[in-house]
Amino acid sequence: MQQEIGVEDGSLLYERVASHVAGLIERGTLRAGDRIPSVRRLSRQQGVSVATVLQAYLHLENRGLIEARPQSGHYVRARKAPVPPEPRSARACTTASRPSIxxxxxxxxxxxxxxxxxxxxxxxxxxxLLPTDRLNRTLSTIARSAGGAGVAYDLPPGLLALRRQIARRSIEWGCALSADEVVTTVGAMEALHLCLRAVTRPGDTVAVESPAYYGLLRLLASLGMRVIEIPAHPRTGMDLGALAEALGRHKIRAVMAIPNFNNPLGSLMPDEAKEELVEMLGRRDIPLIEDDIYGDLYFGEERPRPAKAFDRRGLVMLCSSFSKTVAPGYRVGWAAPGRFREEVEQLKFAQSVATATLPQMAVADFLDNGGYDHHLRxxxxxxxxxxxxxxxxxxxxxxxxxxxxxxxxxxxxxxxxxxxxxxxxxxxxxxxxxxxxxxxxxxxxxxxxxxxxxxxxxxxxxxxxxxxxxxxxxxxxxxxxx
Missing domain, CATH: 3.90.1150.10 (Aspartate Aminotransferase, domain 1)
Known part of the structure; x- marks a missing residue:
């Protein structure tokens, strides 16, 4: 068996092999329709295992650079048509309405x-795409060793081990939360629900991005809210000029936004715009309910900071979960509600009493042992x-x-x-x-x-x-x- 030296994690080695082949394609050495070296041939050339080459080829397939042809091998894919222009932004909406979708x-x-x-x-x-087998093993091990803790209520604010892991990770986002600032929830939707209930009442008006995730719109409708839609650009997110105009015309009780990779636009609000948004709302004492559920799924070099990183007044209520990255069915979410933490904790107990204990323990372990970061890459x-x-x-x-x-x-x-x-x-x-x-x-x-x-x-x-x-x-x- 070949020994692959100098690499602790095979992912780095297959990336090197994939980069070598991608470079041949980009330089024109291999052209569209050309057959690339067989798995065994490239294994010998690069001094790596067959498994590493297979992983590299799968990576190149996912990038759309090569394609596998049954009984024939791997070939360079033909370049597709150029990507069309971006969608146009929505027009400003001057009236509030009750969602009806x-x-x-x-x-x-x-x-x-x-x-x-x-x-x-x-x-x-x-x-x-999810670490299902590893989580299942972790959950099984924890269930056997947890004893009564695994079946007991984990009352608000939730599992301390998980809250500590979230707080530790928040340092990388520029937030530096403490474990005491975090409340665990049944997914991000409960986090958003609790935050909304803490700062609004039925009949209030809430500003949202347009287009907005339909789950948020349904949530607002269920709570009897009125919605004012603020146009969002497909690249940079919410139009802050349009928001300022809406704040001048309407009595807006809260703003809901997904600054990092909005659903459905995929937009990413620049840091300076996030800071401006937080300051604009802070001057009016209006809470920002921030959904950061896609923040860890960035394609660039660095994780974008949430708007919460610019919060100095405790008005940004940061919400997220592990449903889009680890295990949707675990329903493990959380909120960092700022100055409204006590109200959110009380509402959490009234609404669902507690978040399921064993899934929280499994996610906390996954975060603690480095499995989450490896999986995310x-x-x-x-x-x-x-x-x-x-x-x-x-x-x-x-x-x-x-x-x-x-x-x-x-x-x-x-x-x-x-x-x-x-x-x-x-x-x-x-x-x-x-x-x-x-x-x-x-x-x-x-x-x-x-x-x-x-x-x-x-x-x-x-x-x-x-x-x-x-x-x-x-x-x-x-x-x-x-």
Whole structure:
């Protein structure tokens, strides 16, 4: 067996091999359609194991640089069409309204329960991207050794070991939270729910980005809130000028935003804009409820700071969870509610008493032993490649006039359809063909964005997905011609 020297983690070695092959492609040494060296040949050339070369080739496949052909080998993929322009920003909305999207959202969710449907409309990762086996082993070990602690209520603020791990990680984000500032919750949605209830009352007006994640809109509707939509740019997020105007016209009780990789836009608010947002709201004593659930899924060199990093008044209520990175079914989330921590703790006890203990313990262990960071490095590479591959496929197969976002993190694409195309008509036709998408109107309290859709890139690329995007492009062309 070959010995691979100088590398503790095989991921660094396969990256070196992948970079070598990628360089040959970029320099034109290997051109589109050329067969690249066989796995065994490259293994001998590079002095690495066959397993390392296979991992490198899988990485290159995910990046869309090569493709495997059964019984033939690996070949350089042909370059796809250039990515279309970015979607246009929404127009400013001057009136508040009550969200009314429940029936449409229910239809989207209903389709996701059918395993035979291609779930481009879902906001989740494929299970093969998650550390399922390792978590299962960890949970099993903890369950055997936890004794009564594993089945006891873990009353608010939640498991100390987990809160300490979150606080430790927050130093890297520029927040430097203490464990006492963190409250664990049943996923990020409960964190957002508790924070909203702590600072608003039914009938209040809340400002949100537009487009906005439909889960937030449904939450606001369930609490009897009115919504004012603030246009967001697909690259930089919420328009702070439009927000300032809305603050002057309306009595806004809170602002909800996803500054890091907004869902559905994938936008990333620059640090200076985050600081301006926090200061603008601070001068008016308005809380910012910040959803940072995608913050760890960045494609660049550094994790972007949350707006909470600029908070000096305790008005930023930071919410997140491990549902998009580790285990959706564990439902382990958290909030750092600033000056409203006591109210959030009391509401947490009244609403759900406690967060499940064993999942918290498993996630805390995963964070503590370094497994989370190792997993994230691989996950971010996979997601960046999947987003790029989906963007290329939309560019190649959708009709002229289509526009596509360029997210710097997360795993969502926001697609503006050609003029005159109905997202709802496309949704219905696609569903009849076994393909789920998220139509634009569910991302607006007023059901705007009738010519937009959101596509999830959370599943590893496959022939099934490739065929589904081709079919979706044909259906889009049919809807465009109606």
């Amino acid at each position: 429940e029936s449409l959202v229910a239809k989207v969710y209903g389709a996701l329960r059918d395993p035979s449907i291609v779930p481009f409309g879902g906001g989740f990762l494929g299970p093969e 691989a996950l971010r590479r996979r997601l960046a490649a999947q987003v790029e591959r989906m963007s290329e496929a939309v560019a190649e197969h959708f009709p002229p006039g289509t526009r596509v976002s360029r997210p710097a993190g997360g795993f969502m694409l926001w697609v503006e359809l050609p003029p005159g195309t109905s997202a709802l008509a496309l949704f219905e036709r696609a569903l009849a063909r076994g393909i789920s998408i998220a139509p634009g109107p569910i991302f607006s309290a007023k059901q705007r964005f009738s010519g937009y859709i959101r596509l999830s890139c959370g599943l590893p690329w496959s022939d099934l997905l490739d065929n589904a995007i081709r079919a979706l492009g044909r259906l889009c062309a049919e809807c465009s011609s109606i």
